[in-house]
Each structure stands twice: as C-alpha cells, then as structure tokens.
Amino acid sequence: MVLLAFVSGQRPAPRAPARAGPGPAEPCPTCRRRQPVPGEQSLTTDNPLDRERAHLAASRTALRAMRADVEALDIKDVTANWVNAEVLQAEIDTRIKALADLAHTPLFFGRLDYLDGTKDDADGEEAEHRFYIGRRHVHDADGDPMVIDWRAPVSQPFYRASRKDPQDVALRRRFGYTAGDLTAYEDEHLTDPREAQTSSKLLQQEIERPRVGPMRDIVATIQPEQDEIVRAGIGGTVCVQGAPGTGKTAVGLHRVAYLLYAHRERLARTGTLVIGPNASFLHYIEQVLPALGELSVKQATVDDLVAHVPVRGTDSAAAAGVKGDARMAEVLRRAVRSGIRMPTEPVVVVRGSRRWRVPAYALEELVRELMDRDIRYGAAREALPQRIAHAVLVQMEAAGEAPDDRVQDAVARNAAVKAAVKEVWPPVDPAKTVLRLLSEPEFLARCAEGLLTEEEQKEILWAKPARGVASAKWSAADAVLIDEAHDLVQRTGSLGHVVVDEAQDLSPMQYRAVGRRCSTGSATVLGDLAQGTTPWATATWEEALTHLGKPGSRVEELTQGFRVPLEVIAYASRLLPAIAPGLTEATSVRDNPGAFSVTQVPADGLTAAVVTACREALDREGSTGLISADARIPVLAEALSAAGLPCLSPGEETTPDVRLTLVPASLAKGLEYDYVVLDEPAAVVDGEPDERTGLRRLYVSLTRAVSGLAVLHSAPLPEALR
Structure with a gap:
C-alpha cells in the first residue's frame, strides 16, 4: 500500500x-x-x-x-x-x-x-x-x-x-x-x-478523527466482518454481540440503510424502526441515516412504543423484576380471559313471525371452540356473533328457507345475539384489566396461581389502589404490561424491520413488546452482555431471542474494536471475569495507545482535580465527557460553573465553544467522547443495587473514550482494577 x-x-x-x-x-x-x-x-x-x-x-x-x-x-x-x-x-x-x-x-x-x-x-x-x-x-x-x-x-x-x-x-x-x-x-x-x-493510514485517521457533534456514519471504514452483517438478507433476524468500540450501533444503522436500498418497495409498505435505550441516545444517532440519504426511518424508545398511559410512578428493583418476567404474559392472558362465562340460557332470535332458538349447550360449544383456538380476545369476540348467526342460518335452511350473507349479518346484529355475546364474552379494557390486577389481591392470586409466589404477588401489588386509570401512578413496567394486554385483545401491527440497540437491558416483557412490532418482519438485535445494567439484564442471547419471538436466529460476535484505544479496553476488560465470564475479551486495531492515566487524590481535593483534568482535556481537539455517579452530578456541575467551564447534558450537541458534557453514569451507555474524565469509580459501583450491576456500569463508563481516559479517585478502586 x-x-x-x-x-x-x-x-x-x-x-x-x-x-x-x-x-x-x-x-x-x-x-x-x-x-x-x-x-x-x-x-x-x-x-x-x-x-x-x-x-x-x-x-x-x-x-x-x-x-x-x-x-x-x-x-x-x-x-x-x-x-x-x-x-x-x-x-x-x-x-x-x-x-x-x-x-x-x-x-x-x-x-x-x-x-x-x-x-x-x-x-x-x-x-x-x-x-x-x-x-x-x-x-x-x-x-x-x-x-x-x-x-x-x-x-x-x-x-x-x-x-x-x-x-x-x-x-x-x-x-x-x-x-x-x-x-x-x-x-x-x-x-x-x-x-x-x-495498514491503511487514511482508514486509521478516519477512525481516530475527533468526535464533535452527533454520531456520524462509518460508511468509509466498514470492515469485512461488519459488512457481512450489514448485507445480511432481510428474511432473518440477526443478533450482534459487540464489545465496546466494535461499531455494533453503526452496523445496525447501516444495515437499515442497506435493507432500504435492497428492499425499498417492501419496506416502504411495512416500515422500519430503530429502538434505542433513551432519548439522549436517539438524539446522538439521529443524523446517521439522513447522511446516508434515508429520511423515513422512525426512532423510538421502548417507553415510546408502550405509551398507552402517562408514566408518573416508579417501581422498586424487585417489583420491576417481577413485572418484567415472562411469566407475567400468562398472568395477563388469564386476567384478560377471566370474564368469559359459559352460557346458561339459550338465544332466541325473532325474524318476522318465526323464532329461532340456539340452545345453551350449542352456545357453550361455540365459546369453548373459540377459547381452544386461543386467538386474540377481541377477534374471538367479533367472531362469536357470526358463529351464533351461522347456527341460526343452518336452522333456516333446514326449514326450507334460503338465507344469504345479508341475513347472517342481520342476525349477528340482532339485539338478543348482542346481549348473549356481552354476557358470555364481555368487552375488555387493557388498562383497566392491569389496574385491577395490581389493585385486587384476590384477582391477582387467581390469575397468578402456580406462576408467581405469594411474596412476588405482594411485591407488585400497589400499596394504595388507584381510583381509576387516569389517576393511577403507572410505572414504566406497568405500561409494558398494558401493551401486552392490548396485544391479547387486538393484534399489534408489525413492521418490516426493527433495530433494537442496547438490547441487553431489556426485560423479557420488553422483548415481547418489541417482538410484536416485527412479528411478520425481521429484526437486528444489538448489545453487549457485559454492559447489562438492569436487574433483569439479559443472561444469554438465545433466551432473549426466544422472548423476542425469533428463536434460533443467527448470533454474530464482534470482538475487534476500532474506537476504544488498546490500553483503555485492556484496562476495562479486567472486569469481564466478574461481570460476563463467558465473553471473549475485545481487542483493538488502534496503534495509538491513547492518553491513559489513573490517579488517586485526597478526598477533599477530588472535585478540584476533576475540574483540572477537564480543563486539560479541553486543551486538546475534540469532545470531552465527564462521567460520574448520578449522585455526584450536582456537585460537579456547581464546580464546573464556578471554574468557568460551561457544560452540556447528554444528548445536547457539542459546539466549537462548548465541548464538555457532564454525563451521569446511568446515561453514558452508547455515547462516546474523544476524551473522558471518570470521577470516582467506587461511587459509580456503589450507586447500583448490587456489586455486579455496579461493575457493569463502571465497565460502560470506562469504555466511552476514543482518544484518552483519565480516571480520578479517592476511594479504593474495585479489586480487579487495582
């Protein structure tokens, strides 16, 4: 070369x-x-x-x-x-x-x-x-x-x-x-x-080019193993396990652009969707597809997809874990069907001078047949009056009449038929059903029998039942349950292709919500098991794909990093045995080791040292991210302001004048900065409900740097990093 x-x-x-x-x-x-x-x-x-x-x-x-x-x-x-x-x-x-x-x-x-x-x-x-x-x-x-x-x-x-x-x-x-x-x-x-x-020097320069502003495309630097995923056919779902800096997010976005090129007419009819973990992340990636000429792809979070009710409440980690468990799907199915009653009275339809009688046992056969078919509750409820009407038409034909489809439709709309359907197969409101499930211990116990323990039922029951749907303090996990109930009543529309990023943090019920959006289409699932930071984080991709409704789908692993410097990824990988022992340690093609330092300072001088490190990082070209435990953000924001260093919040676009972003560790996932200053790793770990989740949060924070990382701490580092 x-x-x-x-x-x-x-x-x-x-x-x-x-x-x-x-x-x-x-x-x-x-x-x-x-x-x-x-x-x-x-x-x-x-x-x-x-x-x-x-x-x-x-x-x-x-x-x-x-x-x-x-x-x-x-x-x-x-x-x-x-x-x-x-x-x-x-x-x-x-x-x-x-x-x-x-x-x-x-x-x-x-x-x-x-x-x-x-x-x-x-x-x-x-x-x-x-x-x-x-x-x-x-x-x-x-x-x-x-x-x-x-x-x-x-x-x-x-x-x-x-x-x-x-x-x-x-x-x-x-x-x-x-x-x-x-x-x-x-x-x-x-x-x-x-x-x-x-090696290609231009390729290396493009990879290491300073990151200012939103995420950009990698169309000039796609590597062979990435290109194979990008050009995979639309017929199947692809899951990408990607270590930090391997470009999995970019691969997913470029795969959307490729599929729109190769199957434009099909996807123009069925639609495409990119799902991200939060609004800040979506804002960060929103310019990639337009830069490739694709303007019609929608973006959303899982919370956006299931926004049937306003979310004003929060769950404990234990309650959210139970509500996100796949067993809740069967609990909800039972709840939705709990109102079905076997008929005890016949239906008598009067037409002119004739009376046509459908006995109770015949009605019960129709109801049980629809229940055994396990079709959507709403579809079955729409089918039942037609089945009753058909039974009446059979009697009419036996009596020598010649009824047609118009007669059947008229019988199905008959007041007696409507009353019978309402009695045996009543209408269901998904939100009211979930409200009842979380408010009434007896109803929950009936629906959860053999599925949830008594302790789990107590965990998800509301301490103070709401008076109605509008006044309830719904949580994000409750909204997912309502979405499941909606789908049990009426089928959710399917898109042609869905990309879900940072998928390792989805609960089984959230996977089901995403899977409903591509039940007749395909999906690209992107994530890293080592970066799972929710209590219900994905254990294996095989399990996740089953919840998504795509069991047996292809799983690809990207281990060659292009973004994170070698020294930084090697340092962060010391945590892998504790957080994801089965994963392959990532490597890096970066010849430049990057600016990397770990410095211990006295506790009373930590904040000042962090501000100094930010000032030094800003002397270099590119963006700087100050990542800290969420609890330390107000203190650092005040210190930066006092030092005359303006800063942005995650998702806000950097400018030549303001290149510093103050990032809570909980929002760092998926973002990247040329230089990262990491404040007090022990506080990042302690900010999570358990040590493993805390170490995963720290792993995420350590791997956001493109060119340099400065770690400052006063408390002892986790043992693997000492």
Whole structure:
C-alpha cells in the first residue's frame, strides 16, 4: 500500500498510480462500457490528485443537476385528483431532500479498479473498469454513473476484497478529506505481489478523527466482518454481540440503510424502526441515516412504543423484576380471559313471525371452540356473533328457507345475539384489566396461581389502589404490561424491520413488546452482555431471542474494536471475569495507545482535580465527557460553573465553544467522547443495587473514550482494577 498525500502545489514522488494517462473513465454498471468523465478533456495535468478533484467537482455538478431536474418537475396535469397530487408532491419533496449536497460530507470516499482480463487496444494493457464508491448514486446528463452507491453489489468488494481474495479488483483507492476538500489518497494493489501489505493510514485517521457533534456514519471504514452483517438478507433476524468500540450501533444503522436500498418497495409498505435505550441516545444517532440519504426511518424508545398511559410512578428493583418476567404474559392472558362465562340460557332470535332458538349447550360449544383456538380476545369476540348467526342460518335452511350473507349479518346484529355475546364474552379494557390486577389481591392470586409466589404477588401489588386509570401512578413496567394486554385483545401491527440497540437491558416483557412490532418482519438485535445494567439484564442471547419471538436466529460476535484505544479496553476488560465470564475479551486495531492515566487524590481535593483534568482535556481537539455517579452530578456541575467551564447534558450537541458534557453514569451507555474524565469509580459501583450491576456500569463508563481516559479517585478502586 502506498500513501500519496497532496497539498495544492505540492507533489511528492512516490510510486505513480496504476494508469498514468488522463482522467479515469466511468463505466456503466450494466454493460461496463467506458464513459467519459465530464471535464476530463479540459484537464491536462498529470497530477492524479487533481484528476480526482476534477471528478469530485464534476460529480457535485451532476448531483446539483439531478436535484434541479426533480425541482423542475411539473405535476399539474399528471394526477387525477388533489389527494394524489399531495402524495406525489410529498414524494418529490423527500427526493429533493435526499439529493442535498452536504458541503462537508465527501461525495465519494473510495475507488475500485476492476480488471476484466481483456487487452486495451491503445497500449496493450489490461482494461480497467473504474467505480467511485460514495454515499449515494450520482449520474451525468446521459444517465451514466459517476458515483456508485456503497450499497450496490458492485461496491461490495471495496469492503471485502483482500490479497487472498481480490475479487477481480486490481486497485482499491481510499480518499482523505479535510473540511470537505479532497486532500489525499491511498492505493492498495490487490493483485500486485510486489506491493508490501501495510495498514491503511487514511482508514486509521478516519477512525481516530475527533468526535464533535452527533454520531456520524462509518460508511468509509466498514470492515469485512461488519459488512457481512450489514448485507445480511432481510428474511432473518440477526443478533450482534459487540464489545465496546466494535461499531455494533453503526452496523445496525447501516444495515437499515442497506435493507432500504435492497428492499425499498417492501419496506416502504411495512416500515422500519430503530429502538434505542433513551432519548439522549436517539438524539446522538439521529443524523446517521439522513447522511446516508434515508429520511423515513422512525426512532423510538421502548417507553415510546408502550405509551398507552402517562408514566408518573416508579417501581422498586424487585417489583420491576417481577413485572418484567415472562411469566407475567400468562398472568395477563388469564386476567384478560377471566370474564368469559359459559352460557346458561339459550338465544332466541325473532325474524318476522318465526323464532329461532340456539340452545345453551350449542352456545357453550361455540365459546369453548373459540377459547381452544386461543386467538386474540377481541377477534374471538367479533367472531362469536357470526358463529351464533351461522347456527341460526343452518336452522333456516333446514326449514326450507334460503338465507344469504345479508341475513347472517342481520342476525349477528340482532339485539338478543348482542346481549348473549356481552354476557358470555364481555368487552375488555387493557388498562383497566392491569389496574385491577395490581389493585385486587384476590384477582391477582387467581390469575397468578402456580406462576408467581405469594411474596412476588405482594411485591407488585400497589400499596394504595388507584381510583381509576387516569389517576393511577403507572410505572414504566406497568405500561409494558398494558401493551401486552392490548396485544391479547387486538393484534399489534408489525413492521418490516426493527433495530433494537442496547438490547441487553431489556426485560423479557420488553422483548415481547418489541417482538410484536416485527412479528411478520425481521429484526437486528444489538448489545453487549457485559454492559447489562438492569436487574433483569439479559443472561444469554438465545433466551432473549426466544422472548423476542425469533428463536434460533443467527448470533454474530464482534470482538475487534476500532474506537476504544488498546490500553483503555485492556484496562476495562479486567472486569469481564466478574461481570460476563463467558465473553471473549475485545481487542483493538488502534496503534495509538491513547492518553491513559489513573490517579488517586485526597478526598477533599477530588472535585478540584476533576475540574483540572477537564480543563486539560479541553486543551486538546475534540469532545470531552465527564462521567460520574448520578449522585455526584450536582456537585460537579456547581464546580464546573464556578471554574468557568460551561457544560452540556447528554444528548445536547457539542459546539466549537462548548465541548464538555457532564454525563451521569446511568446515561453514558452508547455515547462516546474523544476524551473522558471518570470521577470516582467506587461511587459509580456503589450507586447500583448490587456489586455486579455496579461493575457493569463502571465497565460502560470506562469504555466511552476514543482518544484518552483519565480516571480520578479517592476511594479504593474495585479489586480487579487495582
């Protein structure tokens, strides 16, 4: 691999590129015929970087022309009515947004030169097919491609080709950018045995680039093992166990972008959803998909999905654990069906001068049949009057009449039939059912018999029953129970694909809530068992996938880190035997060990030392995160303010003027900062209900750093870190 870094007016003299002639020729991806690049004839320089800059400029011009073409569309006489016109205009507006040229976002980041094994007529050399790989497709006025979308099949070798398997690629070129300007390139000759294999410096620089602002895409740095997950088919669910810094979140988001490219029509009908652990995390990742041209993907937390009632209360850890247990699904099923009664009276339907009688035993058979089928409560309740009406129609036909479907519908709406259905299969309100379950000990005992112990039942019963649904102080776990009850009554709509991140913290009942949203679709499950910090944290992915409704799904493990420096991940991994003994310890490709220090200071000087460490971190380029136990946040906020160091809350976007974020340890998961100052690890551990959960919280806090970590403590460190 040869690195050629150019600055305007300067040109070193390392090895020349594979073809030394004028600018590259752009192929048609279908027929692969050579196409002239706009501006190439007027470009006479031999400087390869100038030629690449010319192609970039021409591509940007072509992109602007594509957008102008869409903006110029006239749909006045195209649609039949105003509704169709509104829909079409909305699609056009979305297309215009997707074609925006972001000045500081490189239009392409790589190039592939393929060999087709034929001889070029001009010089006798093998002919090359050249593809520029970028974030979106760009074509010229004739429709010939100038930039190929990174998701297209022809782009795949950019991520997977190697010397052992070049995949017909002669040369892979990576481009380096500074503030949107193309400033460098790097070549890798995959079929030339004379070239020594070295690591990519541009790739390393892109990985280590300072993190300021929200999370960005990794489309230029996707690794082969990540690309396999990104391009996995839509037909199955994929679970990714990823150590800190392995890019699992980015992999999940890029998988959504790929699936929307490969199955756009299907997912346009069924929809896609990204589920994150909290609003701060969603705000942090919200710009990734729009940067890849995907504007229609919705984002939510699990709490957003189950927001049937306002959440104003909290549960103890023990109560939340019981409410989140999978056994509650059967408790709720019993509660929803508790009102079903076997009929004791016949149904008599009067039509004209005739009376038609359905005896009680026949009604009981219909009710038991619907119960045995175990269909949704609401669907069964809608089916019962039709079954009764059918029984009446059988009698009519036996008496010589010829009733049709209209007669059956009329019988099903008969007052006597409605009264019988209401008596034996009454309507159910999901929230009222859960309210009763948590308020009435006798009702809970009947529904939980053989499932929950007496102690567990006492744990989830409300000490002071609410008067009604509106006045109840519902907890987040209660909202999940109501969502389960809703689904027992009426089926929840399914999406085409769902991504759930930080999934290790979901309870079994929360997994069921997510699974209902993709019951007929697929899912991408992302998480790290070592970072589970809830009392009900996932023990194994096999168990989690079963609760999700996707048992036997593929589980992939990412252990090669790209973000966390080697020394930092090695230090944090000392905790693995205590928090997740079965996991493989993560490695790091980072050559730079990063700035790493562990400092003990007197207790009365800890806060001042933390403020000093933050000031030193801010002297470097990039973002800084001060992570501390939740209880210490007010003290540190006051100290930073007194020192004249403004800070942000998690989820707020950093700016050149304010690059310091004060992060409670409970909200650190999924976030990353160039430099992290970790305040008093012992307080982070002590802030959790048990030591194992506390050590997992500490593991999360230690692994948020991209370039440097400073640990300051006055109390003794956990034994594994001493």
